[in-house]
Each structure stands twice: as C-alpha cells, then as structure tokens.
Amino acid sequence: MKNFRSVFVILFLFALCVGIHAQQRLLGGDISLLPSYEKAGTIYRNEKGKAIKPLEYFKEQSWNAIRVRLFVDPSKASAEHKGEGVCQDLDYVTKFGQQIKKEGYQFMLDFHYSDTWADPGKQFMPERWKNVDVASLPDSIYEYTKNSLEVMVKAGASPDLIQVGNEITNGMLWPVAKVDPLGMENWDLLVKLLESGAKACREICPKAKIIIHTEQAGEWNKTKTYYNHLRELDYDVIGLSYYPMWHKAVGVLAATLDSLAVDFPDKEVMIVETAAYYSHENDQWAKSADEHSEFYPITTEGQRIFTHELVAELRRHANVTGLFWWFPEENACGNNVTEGWINRGLFDNHTGKVLPAMKEFSLFVQPL
Template identity: 45%
Template sequence: MKKTLLLTLCCILSLTITAQKYVGGDISMLKKFIDEGAIYKDYDDQPVEPLTFFKQQGWNAQRVRLFVDPANATDTEKKEGAIQDLEYVKALGKSIKDAGLSLMLDFHYSDTWTHPGQHGTPAAWKNLTADQMATKVYDYTKNCLQEMIKAGATPDFIQVGNEITDGMLFPTGKISNSSESWDILVNLIKEGIKACNEICPQAKTVLHTELHNYDMVKTFYAKMANATVQYDIIGLSYYPDFHNSLTVFNTLLTQLETTYTGKQIMIVETGYGFEYQLAGAKYNFTSTYPLTDTGQQKFTKALIETLNTHERVTGLFWWYPEYNLNGIINKTGTEDWSKDFTSGYWNGALFWPRSGYPLSAIKELKSFLGGYSGIETIRSSSQQDGIWYTLDGRRLNGKPAARGLYIHNGKKIIVK
C-alpha cells in the first residue's frame, strides 16, 4: 500500500513540473558600449555593472548574435552594430555565463545582418554548391561551438539562423514555390542542428522566424514538421510597430501552440519605443501605448499578460536594451558619431540614452517569470471562474493539451 501511494505521489509530482521560463535581452552591443565608456545607472541613479543590474531585475538569460566575418560588412552596417565576430562573442558570452545567466547564441550565417529580405552568403562561402554549403554550415557551427565551450561560454540555446522565414544563405537557401528550394533549406538547417546536437547536446535548438507574413510563418513550421526537422523551440520576432496588434499575435500563438504541442515557443526579439516610433513603422498603437517611459512599460505589461496565457511560451527577449550614450557624449552634449558602434538611435532601448538611467520596462519584464504566489493565490482570487491555470499561476486560454497538473475551478486536475 505504501509503495503504491509513493508511486502515485511520484507520478503526480512529475506532472507538476512546469517548463523553466527565461527573460532577458539581446545584448549583443553591450561589450562595445562598455569598451567605448558607456556608464549604466540603476534606479538610484548610481553607476552599475549592467549584467549585475539585469540579474537584480530578475532577468535570467541573454541573447547574442554571431556573424561569420563582419569585417566584410559595409561601414554603415558596422555602425548599426554588425560587429560580432567569434572572438567578440566568446568574450561577451563568457561574461554572461560568469554572471550566472543562460546564453542564447544566434547564428546569422552571414557577414552582416540577416532578416527575411536579406540573407547574404558569407564572402568566403560564395562559390559553394548547395551540398557544399550544407557541409560548411555543419563545420562552421561545430567549430564555433567548440570555441565557445573552450572559452567558458557554452550556450544553453542555439538559433540555427536568424529570422529565416524566407530561407537563409541567399540565393542558395532562399525558398520559393518549388519543393527543391525547401529541400535545400531543410538540408542547411538539419546540418546546423546536427552540429549543435553533437557539440552541445544539452542546448535547445531554436528555429527563428519573423512575422512580416503570418501565413508564411505557419507554412514554414509546417514544412519543417513535414521534413521531420528535429528542433526544440519555435522562435519569433514580434514588434507591434511592424507586426500588428497583440490580438493578432495572440491568434498566431494559439495556432502554433495547438499545432506543435511538443514545441516550446520563445519571443526571441521584441521592442517598443519610449520617445519615437520605430523607423519604418507600419502600425501605430501610440493611443494605447504612448511613446513615453510609462507607455513602453504599459506595452511590456500587456505583452506579458498575453504571453502568460500560453503554457508553451517559455522565453522573452527584448532586442537591443543596452543602447546607452552616457559616457560617450562629447562636451557639447551631442552624440559623437565618430565611434563606429552605431549610426542612429534605437528607439526601443531600455535606458535613457543620454543619462544611462533605466526605463521602467526593465523591471516589468521579470513578471514574465511569474510573480504569483502559486496555488493558494489562484484559489483565493478565482477559484470558481472556469479558467484553467498552471501551478505557477499562469492563466491559460482553455483546457490545456499538455499532460500535467493544473488548477480548474479551485481544484487540482490531472490532464492525461
């Protein structure tokens, strides 16, 4: 009898384990800003080491991009931040790991920026065939990961490509309506994942898309499923200025979560302005989220409330939070653009750029991790509301599809 009770208890406890959640930022420029003399402040207006400060605000992970040879990027691209070669990333990655934070490594597989409209093949790879390109992706990924491990910067998450909604390594891996183009892309991705699994078997692999075309995003992951690509996490970029409202985004999350029940979902890039809209914005939500510190925080809160209704959404990363000119402004008070670290103002930063003082959204982000008191809180506040909750207090859209122990109408319910 005791043995049976113990076994039953163990089964229940195993089902109560919820996925670890991660929150942080893509801080790829942090090392450069610090090298240039940037001074970051805390909420008491005192100088602070930024990684320590982020951790104090509840952040537990950071993301860093990696280019093949950014020396080949244009001067404009370098000023915009396309500077992260392997040596740079090893140093920054080690700092992140030494700070006790998880690391997401973002392979761009290019010498410069990649996004759906641009995936330039590295100069050294230009003359390779499709098969040779796949082999190069494997060899390059393997070598970089081995070097990261040696440097004490072992990644916990690895993106095999950045915003690859339309493919990667153009023109070789650019997708079209032909099955052949998809086959080439799948082979490139599989070779990258193969290297990740061999060198960093504990790391989770991420396939990252951008939401310029919601139908294309759904097509992409359907193609990956049909080709039996073995990855762990669906990675998404979401910027309301370009990708529409949280309502539209929420619908996609529900569709992905329902269709790919074995995958976690992470928002690996997001951002919203606090003074100006992002350049080239297609949508305007300033009546709901004013372009102020408070408005940016309000957007962050609304985003997190949306994400926390999805049990499989386990990651949230703010893009370029570290933009900060404090300490690298000349005596007349204007920006000194002689420094080759950026050519313009990233309006979605999380520090006031001229003072280095942190914006309110930094401390808001930690609410993605929970901030609830668990089962007892749910019982007291909404025990008969008909809504399903995880044990850490996250509200779900409906009855969960995943096995586990949940709260529903004030009772613990096992979903098998």
C-alpha cells in the same frame, strides 16, 4: 470525502506544475553590443540614478538568460552596418560568452550565417561561401557551426540554447536558399542547411536546445506553413520575433500562440526578440515623431504599457517558455558606439537611466 481528496490532489499537482513551469521560464535580452558600450565607458543607471553594473542589475530584475548574435566575418560588413553594431565575430562572442556563463546566466547563441545583419529583408551569403558549390553548402554550414561551437565549449562558453539562423522565414544564404513561406522553391536546400546546422549543435552541445527563428508572428498561415516544412527537422523551440509596429496587435500574437500549441504541441515557443519605441529622436528611419504609434504612443509610458500587456498575455500561454528584449542595452549617453539611435532599448539614451518598462518585463518569470 474521497472525491474531495481527489480534487485536492489534482489541484495540488496543478499548482506544483504551474510553479515548476514558472521557474523554468527564461527572461533576458539580446545584449550583443554591451561589451562595446562598456569598452566605451558607458554608465548605466537604475531608476534612482545610481550607477550599476548591467549584468548584475539584470539579475536583480529576474533575468536568467542572455542572447548574443554571431556573424561569420563582420569585418566584411558595410561601414553602415558596422555603424549599427555589426562587430560580433567568434572571438568577441566567445569572450562575452565566458562572462555570461561566469555570471550564472543561460547563454543563447544566435547564428546569423552572414557577415552582417540577417533578417526578413536580407540574408546575404557570407564572402567565404560565395564560390562554394550549392551542393556543398550544407557541409559548409555544418563545419562552420561545429568549429564555432568547439571553440566556445573549449573556452568555457558553451551555449545552452542555439539559434540555427536568424529570422529565416524567407530562408538564408540568398539567393540559393531563399524561400517564400507560402511557396515551394528552394525548400529542399533550406531544410538541408538547417539539418546540417542542427546536427553540429547536437554533436558539440548535446544538452543545448535548438531554436528555429522566424518573424511572422502576426501571420498564422505563413507561420504554420513554414514550420510544417520542418516537421522532420531535429529542433526543440519555435522562436518568434514580435514587434507591435510590424507584427500586429498583441491579440493577434495570442491567436498565433494558441494555434502553435495545437498544431505543434511538442515544441516550446519563445519570443526571442521584442521591443517597442519610446522615442524617435536621432532615428534615421523614422519619418515622423509618431510613426509606429498605431497601438502604443511613442513615449516611455507607451513602451511601458506595451510591455505590461505583452507580459500579461504571454503568461497565459503554457507553451511560451522564454522572452527576450532586443537591444535593451542601447545607451548613447556619453558615447558614439552607434551612429544613430533606435530608441527601443530599456535605458534612456540621454541619461543612461533605466526605463519603466524594465519592471513590467521582469514580471514574466514571477509565479503565476
């Protein structure tokens, strides 16, 4: 009887912990362009075709967090990048952040530390820092991060999670802090930049979780080596981008997540960007209608299957505490907010109607 009671208590505590863990998971999307779509009068529709208010509808789909990017001075971005949605300056993000917090979401702020897109292929130095001495760049990062957060906190738009950089596997503020994850050059400067950004976050938003975001989820050696360089850095979450067309099969991601749990057991892991194509219509980068179809068809059903398999896998990993879709708000129906289509959102670009992947996505936060 005594052994039976012990087993019962253990199982009860395990179930309790699992339930608590499920409740703590974050689900949402990077909807940085939503204010622009709403300003253009864009209509979003549910699966029955009824018009909806996106922030209200996302809550119905179990979302509890919203991610928004911040550029240093997007007015300096190229016309091409502005046409792709680069417009999020401090005023834009502060006003949107106020709305996000008012609606009861957790707010993830994504510092790009550039005037335009920051990703594996480009981490351009902002215009305002091009003539700053390299030794002073950590101070520039600190002051900019601190000042931006002070504005948001004062306005009632305090972030709950903060990315210090966006997809920075290859460093930031190129060329001076450009790194190779398997190389040795410029790491001292990159770490100093990240330390300065993290310090400002801790001072102004002490309760916020700090995220370091990379995009090599399909390359364990690069991911491990990268975060090994940051062993002394003060941060909370390993943030990963995972797109099946660039980062290999879901099973490869699963192996990376297992390895992160072993090598970095004190860090939460969040998939801060994911998405999959449902079409290549009006897509300026696609060379054919079936490009990137190695794992999933380029159809709405293919997108749904991907989402189902990704969510099912992520729910098996206790260290994964967040999942965010990138650009789910894309909806070209009745507007010209962007100059081309990406077709990886969760709404149909022709009708504005929600796609089947949305329901699969919501299962991430359901009790295990």
